[in-house]
Amino acid sequence: MARKRHSDEDIxxxxxxxxxxxxxxxxxxxxxxGVGIRGATxxxxxxxxxxxxxxxxxxxxxxxxxxx
Numbered sequence: 001m002a003r004k005r006h007s008d009e010d011i012x013x014x015x016x017x018x019x020x021x022x023x024x025x026x027x028x029x030x031x032x033x034g035v036g037i038r039g040a041t042x043x044x045x046x047x048x049x050x051x052x053x054x055x056x057x058x059x060x061x062x063x064x065x066x067x068x
Contacts, residue, residue, distance in 0.1 A: 008057055011045050
């Protein structure tokens with residue numbers, strides 16, 4: 001099985017950085033390119049983690065562990 005390149009916490013940091021770039025006036029493509037990811041990766045991460053904070057991430061992880 002392939003290893004994950006980014007941890008969930010790292011993904012949240014990258015999404016937050018992109019959000020800040022968008023707020024500063026950058027367009028979406030230059031924002032995700034600026035942090036070094038591709039468009040498909042950005043949209044997949046945003047679909048999975050969009051709007052989620054650290055507390056919600058830890059809650060999601062605990063629910064995933066509980067269901068196993």
